[in-house]
Amino acid sequence: MAENLINPENLVYKKTDVLTDRIMHYCPGCGHGTAHRILAEVIDEMGIQNETIGVAPVGCSVLAYYYFNVDMQEAAHGRAPAVATGIKRVFPEKFVFTYQGDGDLAAIGTAETIHACNRGENILVVFVNNGIYGMTGGQMAPTTLVGMKSSTSPFGRDTKTMGAPLKITELIAQLPGTYFVTRQSVHKPGNVRKAKKAIRKAMEYQKLNKGTCFVEIVANCPSNWKMTPVQSNKWMEENMFPFYPLGDIKVPEEK
Amino acid sequence: MAKRGDVVIDIEKCKGCEVCISACPQEVLALAPQVNNKGYHYAIKVNSDCTGCANCAIVCPDAVITVYREK
Amino acid sequence: MKELRLMKGNEALAEAAIRVGADAYFGYPITPQSEVIEYLMANRPEDRTGMVVLQAESEIAAINMVYGAAGCGKKAITTSSSPGISLKQEGLSYIAGAELPCVVANVVRGGPGLGTIQPSQSDYFQSVKGGGHGDYKLIVLAPNSVQEIVDYTKLAFELAFKYRNPVMIQSDGIIGQMMEKVELFEQMPRVEPDYEWATIGRKEGKPATFVTSLQLKAEEQEKVNLRLQAKYREIEKNEVLYEEYDCKDAEYLLAAFGSCARITRKAMELARKKGYKVGLLRPQTLYPFPVDAFNKIAYQVKGILTVEMNAGQMVEDVRLAVNGKTKVEHFGRFGGMIPNPDEILNALEQKIIGG
Numbered sequence: 001m002a003e004n005l006i007n008p009e010n011l012v013y014k015k016t017d018v019l020t021d022r023i024m025h026y027c028p029g030c031g032h033g034t035a036h037r038i039l040a041e042v043i044d045e046m047g048i049q050n051e052t053i054g055v056a057p058v059g060c061s062v063l064a065y066y067y068f069n070v071d072m073q074e075a076a077h078g079r080a081p082a083v084a085t086g087i088k089r090v091f092p093e094k095f096v097f098t099y100q101g102d103g104d105l106a107a108i109g110t111a112e113t114i115h116a117c118n119r120g121e122n123i124l125v126v127f128v129n130n131g132i133y134g135m136t137g138g139q140m141a142p143t144t145l146v147g148m149k150s151s152t153s154p155f156g157r158d159t160k161t162m163g164a165p166l167k168i169t170e171l172i173a174q175l176p177g178t179y180f181v182t183r184q185s186v187h188k189p190g191n192v193r194k195a196k197k198a199i200r201k202a203m204e205y206q207k208l209n210k211g212t213c214f215v216e217i218v219a220n221c222p223s224n225w226k227m228t229p230v231q232s233n234k235w236m237e238e239n240m241f242p243f244y245p246l247g248d249i250k251v252p253e254e255k
Numbered sequence: 256m257a258k259r260g261d262v263v264i265d266i267e268k269c270k271g272c273e274v275c276i277s278a279c280p281q282e283v284l285a286l287a288p289q290v291n292n293k294g295y296h297y298a299i300k301v302n303s304d305c306t307g308c309a310n311c312a313i314v315c316p317d318a319v320i321t322v323y324r325e326k
Numbered sequence: 327m328k329e330l331r332l333m334k335g336n337e338a339l340a341e342a343a344i345r346v347g348a349d350a351y352f353g354y355p356i357t358p359q360s361e362v363i364e365y366l367m368a369n370r371p372e373d374r375t376g377m378v379v380l381q382a383e384s385e386i387a388a389i390n391m392v393y394g395a396a397g398c399g400k401k402a403i404t405t406s407s408s409p410g411i412s413l414k415q416e417g418l419s420y421i422a423g424a425e426l427p428c429v430v431a432n433v434v435r436g437g438p439g440l441g442t443i444q445p446s447q448s449d450y451f452q453s454v455k456g457g458g459h460g461d462y463k464l465i466v467l468a469p470n471s472v473q474e475i476v477d478y479t480k481l482a483f484e485l486a487f488k489y490r491n492p493v494m495i496q497s498d499g500i501i502g503q504m505m506e507k508v509e510l511f512e513q514m515p516r517v518e519p520d521y522e523w524a525t526i527g528r529k530e531g532k533p534a535t536f537v538t539s540l541q542l543k544a545e546e547q548e549k550v551n552l553r554l555q556a557k558y559r560e561i562e563k564n565e566v567l568y569e570e571y572d573c574k575d576a577e578y579l580l581a582a583f584g585s586c587a588r589i590t591r592k593a594m595e596l597a598r599k600k601g602y603k604v605g606l607l608r609p610q611t612l613y614p615f616p617v618d619a620f621n622k623i624a625y626q627v628k629g630i631l632t633v634e635m636n637a638g639q640m641v642e643d644v645r646l647a648v649n650g651k652t653k654v655e656h657f658g659r660f661g662g663m664i665p666n667p668d669e670i671l672n673a674l675e676q677k678i679i680g681g
């Protein structure tokens with residue numbers, strides 16, 4: 001048997017202290033947890049824990065302030081970008097982020113999202129797109145795929161009466177106020193690493209006052225998709241990614 | 256030869272989602288037949304082939320896994 | 327240095343906000359209060375004091391920007407008029423629930439709906455009874471002059487921070503648009519917040535701070551409500567403001583607030599000329615309401631007439647206050663109409679003196 005490797009000098013990975021020790025209330029395998037963790041790791045690695053103010057949405061991640069060990073405010077449903085604007089305008093030197101689901105960001109908060117991005121507020125928007133209203137029990141979201149079943153589209157989303165899924169990230173990328181817009185996922189190690197790099201980049205740009213950075217994370221909702229976590233990740237690859245392709249959508253021109 | 260590694264699993268925080276299991280290239284992990292205090296089957300090591308690649312920890316939504324690797 | 331100026335109510339409010347050391351104004355244009363943001367934009371408070379002024383995409387966004395800034399312990403203010411104030415109710419409920427300090431001014435216009443841009447007092451219920459969801463209260467100040475607009479802007483911030491509660495300044499198109507001489511207070515400094523409840527960046531070695539109005543457990547939410555109610559009782563004990571005119575020997579009482587109290591005072595003078603012993607009680611705080619003052623005078627007078635630019639709103643609070651001790655009637659013009667002193671006197675004779 002190998003000698004004991006478990007000692008501090010061999011440590012390669014442990015939970016960041018920017019996450020609290022509270023057990024997250026998310027369902028098993030839910031992407032929210034991983035999305036939280038990489039954002040917290042970036043804050044840790046940049047040494048900006050005490051200069052960061054986050055805004056939690058209404059959605060499954062409404063209690064995000066229990067898990068991030070940074071100062072946070074809980075916004076009304078959809079209003080996180082306005083709340084973040086208020087924070088950033090009075091504290092321009094702080095790092096400000098919103099963390100929002102697709103219902104929060106792309107339905108009830110569409111106006112706040114578009115206008116914060118259009119003004120180029122120097123904030124990071126983390127957009128967790130699971131194509132569903134997770135918190136309220138699986139109703140149709142603006143991002144729900146065509147034909148996808150939800151509790152309010154029990155026969156599948158019908159574009160004739162329900163409209164087509166909204167690619168808000170592509171829309172956001174059109175706005176002059178956004179500097180860096182990308183779509184990532186956190187279901188596999190390689191994807192997690194890429195998503196984390198994107199968040200890191202976004203925070204670095206915020207330091208340089210470049211404008212709004214927008215990181216979409218296409219995520220699973222195993223509970224409301226009614227699948228196991230591992231199945232849900234596979235379903236996401238096969239169904240979500242073709243419509244919401246991963247990769248950068250707007251990148252700054254490197255000079 | 257690959258470096259040797261090891262993982263420590265905080266079993267009370269584990270929710271048994273199996274995402275780590277499918278991410279491990281060495282097939283080191285599996286779910287325990289037992290459950291933790293929350294009633295979840297938790298992840299355990301089933302062999303000593305771990306290379307300390309940290310893939311499991313990186314995909315774990317609940318930050319359950321700590322990874323070590325020989326220097 | 328103190329300074330005398332001839333100013334419109336709305337402009338005076340904007341100037342007072344700069345001078346009180348406000349950190350941020352967020353607003354959306356609507357008649358009859360757009361002069362507030364126009365004055366601010368033209369006066370470059372960012373150069374004078376570093377105050378931020380931003381035109382938001384809606385009243386909803388504006389009040390939520392206020393939430394964000396207030397959550398950082400900063401002095402934040404927004405202004406609007408009735409339809410816009412309706413949109414702010416969500417934010418106000420959240421601000422009250424999260425116990426943040428802020429100032430909101432409503433330059434009331436006639437409703438319901440898009441209504442009219444003419445002055446009105448028909449938002450009394452909305453301001454005083456909590457227009458948004460949940461058991462909460464705004465402190466509501468009702469200025470009746472441009473001078474009071476200035477004074478109450480300062481007072482509003484003091485009260486907002488003293489109680490960590492939103493404060494509403496409720497005026498209307500008359501006060502907002504009227505030009506009067508005002509004495510402005512000296513420029514006060516903006517202060518760097520250091521409150522333990524505010525998100526100003528985590529302090530090393532301490533747990534992070536969060537601002538929220540959410541409590542998932544009923545027992546916890548009840549505790550929040552009990553704390554809020556205790557705070558409201560304190561406010562009711564300490565912060566009531568009202569003025570009495572000729573009440574000493576009064577046999578009849580007129581009650582009115584804001585712009586309407588100015589007209590009602592004229593009516594009172596007409597009544598006195600006619601030989602009626604009439605007084606006027608003018609609540610300056612609509613919440614907390616001068617319950618004791620009305621209760622006391624109820625023993626003395628034969629009847630009370632409230633005069634309001636609405637269909638009868640404050641009258642309900644006067645009735646609650648006097649609790650049947652004397653007759654209480656209402657006279658109102660509404661939908662943007664302003665009562666004149668003669669018709670008020672007439673109503674007093676019909677409903678109270680003769681009735």
Ligand SMILES: Cc1ncc(C[n+]2csc(CCOP(=O)(O)OP(=O)(O)O)c2C)c(N)n1
Nearest residue numbers: 058059060077101102103104132133134135
């Ligand atoms: C004004 C308002 N309307 C509706 C709700 C109910 N509600 C809570 S969360 C939610 C949807 C959340 O979905 P999403 O933003 O996609 O987040 P997820 O839970 O999927 O992460 C809704 C409709 C609310 N809290 N407030």
Ligand code: SF4
Nearest residue numbers: 026027030060134221
């Ligand atoms: S309901 Fe869906 S989004 Fe919400 S925690 Fe559960 S899996 Fe995650």
Ligand code: SF4
Nearest residue numbers: 269270272273275315
């Ligand atoms: S990914 Fe984490 S929570 Fe899920 S089974 Fe593995 S260790 Fe447990």
Ligand code: SF4
Nearest residue numbers: 279305306308309311
């Ligand atoms: S560190 Fe790598 S090899 Fe070891 S258990 Fe985790 S995924 Fe498997």
Ligand SMILES: [Mg+2]
Nearest residue numbers: 101102132134
């Ligand atoms: Mg969602």
